[in-house]
Amino acid sequence: MILTFVAIFMYLMGLLSFCLNRKHLLLMLLSLEFVVVSLFMLMYIYLCSYNWEFYFLMVFLTLSVCEGALGLSLLVLLMRTYGNNYMISFNLLW
Structure with a gap:
């Protein structure tokens, strides 16, 4: 029972970190992997x-x-291509 609450808490914290770290692509990928690990659990x-x-x-x-x-x-x-991993510098219209 406690493991279920821990996994749900991990999932919610992973989603929160994904929403808060939307400036760097690497941090977004790490938080997505954290969400995947919590879903696996x-x-x-x-x-x-x-x-x-x-x-x-x-x-x-x-x-x-x-x-x-x-x-x-x-x-x-x-x-x-761009030299950094800031999401603001990626121009998707080109």
């Missing part, structure tokens, strides 16, 4: 409580790794 607790299989967790981990790799590749691309 919530799903694990839920699946353990009902004695279900954990195949869905493997799919979730695979997709979250793909999301992290895509975010890091975008970060590297934007760092090479």
Whole structure:
């Protein structure tokens, strides 16, 4: 029961940090990964409580790794193009 509250608190703090750190792309990616870890913890607790299989967790981990790799590749691309990771300097109209 306490682990569920901890995971929900982690999820809410991850969303709060995502909303507050909207100036830097790297901090946004880190807070998204924190949200993914808290969602993984919530799903694990839920699946353990009902004695279900954990195949869905493997799919979730695979997709979250793909999301992290895509975010890091975008970060590297934007760092090479613009030279910084400030969201205000990215002009998406060009």
